[in-house]
Amino acid sequence: MERIIEEIREDLSRRIAVAADRLTDRTLAEDPAYAALLGRAELRERIHHSLRQAVEGLLRSSRGLPVELADARAVGALRAEQGLPLTSLLRTYRRGGRLLWQSLTEAVTAHDRAALPRLLPGATALWDVLDQMTDAVTESYRRAEAAHGERDREHRAALLDVLLDGGVGPSAAAPSAPAEVSAAEAAAARLGLPERGRFTVVVLAADPSGAPVAPVAPVAPVAPVAGEPGAASAPRVLWRVRADGEIGLVELGHHPLESVRELLAPLGVRAGVGPVVAAPTEVARAHRLAALALRTAPESEGPRTALLDERLPAALVAAQAELAGRLRQVVLGPVLALPAQDRRTLLTTLGTWLACRGSTTDAAQRLYCHRNTVSNRLRRLEQLTGRSLSDPGQVVELALAHAAVLQRVGAEPATRPAAPDPRASRTPGGTARRSPRRPV
Template identity: 80%
Template structure:
């Protein structure tokens, strides 16, 4: 094979130059990506060089030498950095390979048609050379593309940190600049989502996880303690965030709506607070802060929450586990049912009188009356504090006796502010 190439080298060189012209014209006509990136002279020169490299690779392989692939790797790196699609690059390489074989057979036939049978065994060698060059281009392209993706992800994460943490370096971008680089409007409707780690859903994903076409855009920042999402609501209601998160199967807290990127750091803190109000038991849930404000007040003050549990519900927490669970569940259900004993009984699958008896016992133990709105507020907040603590535990030290409600006159039943059934 090497001997044939040497005999036709001058003619083959002329034919390869013509082939490079033809392939450059075809590529610029058929592939807009190339046409937008390269001029004809530059493209033609690169194609001409690659065709000659393939011929030299054929000669080296016939000698048992490895194919030189440095140029192919350099091409893959360059085109990835320029943003040329890999499909465009590989298509040109495939066209070049077929064109080179056709050019080679024409040159051999013009020199000595009887030598054509000697050329056929070289077809396998040539295609192997072309495969090696294509593989080298592809590997280099993908490695460069992956490196760019990692850098882009790091840059995006840093920009999200500026917005979500409000901690930009002295020479770093401001919140407004970070928002602009992320494609966010200067004024709009934004919210922040904080999803707990260790949920049943995935906590690893792309930095931008688009939902349905009609869903808000979410930019995700993945951290060891979970995911934080910056939501560009646009015209969507805040409630749409709950629908967006439902398929992910995670516990999450959602901030109120804010109107400017500079307010996102505060929204991030409020979303984390909202997450603390979402119960860890009971499966995935999404807590919107504005729907959990009493619980959020308790969550924001851990020391006061502990004191509230002890002072208001201390005697209940000191009961045996089953009694404690029964009374706390009844109180929570009664509060959820907006003070309706009848509705609470239906949810608890017991008689209305059973619920009334449990509530009277709760009043006696706590010294709080369910007919006094101030006492109801105390009991509701204390109950929220118990839920956030987790499973209710017996009090380690009995609380000071709570003031008792004045006795009800004989013959008069104590009434709680329960909704008429």
């Protein structure tokens, strides 16, 4: 093989140059991706060089030497960075291989037709060289593409952090300085978010295992949650995974805020949802308030989505840890000093009565006990606390103190009804309604 190529080298060089011209023109005419990326001169030079590299690879292979693949790897990495589709790149390599073989056979025929049979064993060697080159291109392309994707994800995460944290950290105030507002506006533009609209933020409780629970990539393009019915018309979400949980920036569009609850229901997690804001520059405030909303949903209550605007009193308590402690002690101190079972019973009864809007009858149904039992418990609670449930102002105190108990770290579940007596019949009013959740 080496002897044949040496005999036809000059003629083969001319034919390879012609083949490079032909392949360049065909590629630019048929592949818009190449046409948009490279000019004719640059593409022609690259193709010509690759064809010559293939010939040199064939010669090295015939000598028992490894094929030099550094150029092929460099091309793969470069085209990945430039965004040329891998299919376009490999198509050009395959066409180049066919043209090279055609050039070889034509050059041998022109030199000595009788030598053609000696060329045939070289076909396998040539295609092996071409396979090695295309494998090197593909592997390098995919490595560069993966690295580029990781950099892109990190960049998007950084942009999202600017919006969520106001540019200066999770606990920072909402952006007010012009520089901070400008940074938020620039980040929103890079993420493809409109300057004005309807946005909110969702904060998910951290999974104990540390595994992400959002149904999309850690930082995903603004897109509907995959796999959900009607996803095409659902609010769009941009997720961010952090060590303490996951955060979603939601572009609501025309959807009501309550639609976020439906969006999160299949996840089966605790979540806090902030208020609606009108611009990406206000997202940091929505993020802080969403985290506050999550604190109003104790772990003991199980999976649920807490909308801040529906839990403002509890959020007020959560925002003032020192005052929450005083509320617990001053208002419910005597109750908290009771033995565990008595304390749990009274707090459960108070919480259920509040949830039933002061209806003793409805509270009795939920607690699976007689109405008089509820009344007796409430009278005892009034005696212990010195507060009257007929005084609206004192009911507010009791409600806020009860919320403070629920939010206390390590507090016992105080609003779940006690387990019903299996011998007692269930009443319609005691049937809890739950939203159906499907696994993601």
